[in-house]
Structures are given as structure tokens and as C-alpha cells.
Amino acid sequence: MESALTAPADPHRAVRLWLMFVAFLIVVMVLVGGATRLTDSGLSITQWEPIKGFLPPLTAEKWASEFLEYQQTDEFKQVNSAMTLSEFEFIYWWEWGHRFLGRLIGLAVLIPMIVFWAAGRLPGRLKGGALAVFFGVCLQGAIGWWMVKSGLVDRVDVSQVRLAVHLTMACLLLALVLWLARGLLPRPAPPFPALAWQGAAVFGLVLVQIFAGGLVAGLDAGMAYNSWPDMNGEVLPAGAWAIDPIWKNFTDNAIMTQFVHRVTAYLLWGAVALQAVWIWRAGGGVHTKRAFVLFALVTGQAMIGIITLVMQVPLQWALLHQFGGVVVLSVAVIHWRAMAGPSKITAIASSQNGPATLQPVHDNA
Structure with missing residues (x-):
């Protein structure tokens, strides 16, 4: 049961909700990545095109071209040589969805960060954290391609070490986002x-x-x-x-x-x-x-x-x-x-809202 004489304002609520949304997207990304691995879909896209890759194949000719590129891989030659175009489309959509989520997370970090920064809603310490998240997302994209690339030559799957690094990096990103968000609670x-x-x-x-x-x-x-x-x-x-x-x-x-x-x-x-x-x-x-x-x-x-x-x-x-x-x-x-x-950001914000009149509260987080 919570009790307080006066409750401080929550100047960081919007920023905290943004960070929690990013954390949610990372969780979805990890699950889709797991499904991509378990369905053996990870090598279906053989090129890394950060911008053009936003769009999936939209014509029969483009699908045929993507399938032809996949047919050059050792995975197709040694494991999936009997694969049909419709079966290829199934694994392609898993990998495309995984990469699309990665791009979406990048935008979900970058655009609100710019808006909050311009509006003066990111204190100095939080600016560094937000930048670390954004560059971490970019690095994770590069690690993902580094992982996929390991399976395109002389292998029929990706390197397990690179896969483990890719998964662990995603979890580190999630941890960083949750750490920043949890530190912004108004009454920790x-x-x-x-x-x-x-x-x-x-x-x-x-x-x-x-x-x-x-x-x-x-x-x-x-x-x-x-x-x-x-x-x-x-x-x-x-x-x-x-x-x-x-x-x-x-x-x-x-x-x-x-x-x-x-x-x-x-x-x-x-x-x-x-x-x-x-x-x-x-x-x-x-x-x-x-x-x-x-x-x-x-x-x-x-x-x-x-x-x-x-x-x-x-x-x-x-x-x-x-x-x-x-x-x-x-x-x-x-x-x-x-x-x-709590974060020093929260402590500073609380002190600016008046004297410390809060009583101990229960935290259900």
C-alpha cells in the first residue's frame, strides 16, 4: 500500500514509456530470431541491404531472383536442393521479418531520441544512455550480417559462436534499455x-x-x-x-x-x-x-x-x-x-519538485 504526503511530478514518464516500448520490440525481435533459427530460415536472404531491404520482393520476377541467389548457397545445394519456390517464400518471410524488426527498432530508437533531445527532455546522463542504445542497435545489425555471412560459404548453417554473440548482444541491449527505464521511476x-x-x-x-x-x-x-x-x-x-x-x-x-x-x-x-x-x-x-x-x-x-x-x-x-x-x-x-x-536523474528531478516529503513506499516492480 502506497502512502505519501505529496507525490512528485513524473517529468520522465514519456521517456520511460518510450524506453519500455523499445524493450518490448527487442523481446519480439529475440523471439522472431529464435523462430528464424528453428525454421532454418536465416540464410534465405543472401545480401545485406540496410535501406533497400525494407521492402520484400513484390513481383514474381523479384521472387525468382531471390530464389536464384539462395540456390547458389551450400545450404540449398546440400540440404534443400528439392525446395520449391513456395517453400523458399516461407523461410524468406521469417528472415525478412527478423531484419524488418531490426530496422524498425532502429527507427523506434532514433526518431524519438531526436525529438526528446530537441525538446530538452533528455538530461545529460540519459543522452549518453540513449546514444549507447542507438549505436548498440546499429552494431547488432552488423553482428547479424557477420553471423549470416558465416553460413554462406563452406557451411550449411551459421557459426554457432556468432549466433551466440548475436543473441547475447540482443540481451545486453534489452538490459541497457530496462536499466535506463527502471532508473526513471518517480518513486523508486x-x-x-x-x-x-x-x-x-x-x-x-x-x-x-x-x-x-x-x-x-x-x-x-x-x-x-x-x-x-x-x-x-x-x-x-x-x-x-x-x-x-x-x-x-x-x-x-x-x-x-x-x-x-x-x-x-x-x-x-x-x-x-x-x-x-x-x-x-x-x-x-x-x-x-x-x-x-x-x-x-x-x-x-x-x-x-x-x-x-x-x-x-x-x-x-x-x-x-x-x-x-x-x-x-x-x-x-x-x-x-x-x-x-535510482538514477541520479530521478533524484535531481525529485529535488526540484520540493522537499523530500515522501514516506517509504512499496515497490511492486
Whole structure:
């Protein structure tokens, strides 16, 4: 229940809503990217045309031209040589939609940023954050093409390492946008800086797990060893060390990448559980509730991951698992930001609205 003698104005509401809309678009982008990967659609567009690519093929001749370019790839020659034009159109639309969303996010960041900047609605600190988001979106587009390019020559799919980098970069962008938006709440909860480092550690572990998941997806590692908690009766199958040099097993070996993904999940679950108990015992107040919510989400995500694995990665379960990862990441960022304390931008704005007359409030974020 909230109580306050006087509530300060919220001068950053429009900016915060803009950032939350951008965060929503990034989440959609991640899910569409997952569907693009799972439908093997990522190599259907063989050129990177940031401007011209806004429009899909609009004539039969243009469709035939795009299909002809795809027929020059190793993926078509070795895997999809019997593909028809209508089947090509299906995978093309997934990849085009993924790229279109990327362009849309760029515009959704750039245009409002210019408007808010010109209107004086972006304080100095927030200007830097907004610019970081925009350049991050541009960099992510370049990383996406770097990833696609790896699958066009001498391969029938993209590099799993580049795929993992692409996915992790998207999640970093989402985290940055949520961090900025969460820091602009007009009445944030009292910070808990003594244990904020735990929020940072959990966030870092979530990112590691997402990167590991990208490697698993890129190698189709979830298609084998579909038992749990063992891996087809073994803790770690002998083939996990089959590649020389040894370190490449952690990026190129489907057995090892799946094993690492499992182990990291256990570590994350344990870390989130310990964090929740630690904050509770330290009298963390509203932060305790959020910590236990995060623990529940990580537990649910682990269960979804097990089901996805045992069922040999059906599309709907794989997408649900990817969405669960995004939710866990988002709550981890919000939790960390809340414990770290509000943005100095918010503090300055609050002080300009009068004396500090607010009483402690409950934060449901």
C-alpha cells in the first residue's frame, strides 16, 4: 500500500514509456530470431541491404531472383536442393521479418531520441544512455550480417559462436534499455546497495547461460542426449572431449555445449536461491519479494528447458524456453537496478519538485 504526503511530478514518464516500448520490440525481435533459427530460415536472404531491404520482393520476377541467389548457397545445394519456390517464400518471410524488426527498432530508437533531445527532455546522463542504445542497435545489425555471412560459404548453417554473440548482444541491449527505464521511476523503492553486487552477479550468470544456450541452438545440440538428469545414462559422455584442441569442445562440440548449458542452469538456480535467502535474512524488504519472484521464474525456466530437451526441441517449446530466458533476464536487470538505487536523474528531478516529503513506499516492480 502506497502512502505519501505529496507525490512528485513524473517529468520522465514519456521517456520511460518510450524506453519500455523499445524493450518490448527487442523481446519480439529475440523471439522472431529464435523462430528464424528453428525454421532454418536465416540464410534465405543472401545480401545485406540496410535501406533497400525494407521492402520484400513484390513481383514474381523479384521472387525468382531471390530464389536464384539462395540456390547458389551450400545450404540449398546440400540440404534443400528439392525446395520449391513456395517453400523458399516461407523461410524468406521469417528472415525478412527478423531484419524488418531490426530496422524498425532502429527507427523506434532514433526518431524519438531526436525529438526528446530537441525538446530538452533528455538530461545529460540519459543522452549518453540513449546514444549507447542507438549505436548498440546499429552494431547488432552488423553482428547479424557477420553471423549470416558465416553460413554462406563452406557451411550449411551459421557459426554457432556468432549466433551466440548475436543473441547475447540482443540481451545486453534489452538490459541497457530496462536499466535506463527502471532508473526513471518517480518513486523508486529504497535501495539496498550492500547486496546490489549479488544482483550484478546473477545478471552476469544469466548472460553466460544465454550465451551457452546460443551455442546449443547453433549446434542443434538439444536434438541429442534427450534424457534428464543424465545424458543418455551418463553424467558426461566420453565424446565430450573428442575435438582437439580441448578448448574447442566448449564451442564446437554438441555434447559439451549441452553439458555446460545444463551445469550453468544448476549454478544459476542455486545462485538465485541463495540470493533470495540472503536478502531475506538481511531484511531486504520489497527486494526480498522480488528475489523470490526471480527464483520462481528461474525454476519455471529450468522446467521448461527440461521439457524442451526431453521432447527433442519442438518449435513451440523451444520458443517458450527462449521467451522464458528473456523474462528471467528482464527481472534480473530490474532487480539489480532496484537494489542499486535510482538514477541520479530521478533524484535531481525529485529535488526540484520540493522537499523530500515522501514516506517509504512499496515497490511492486
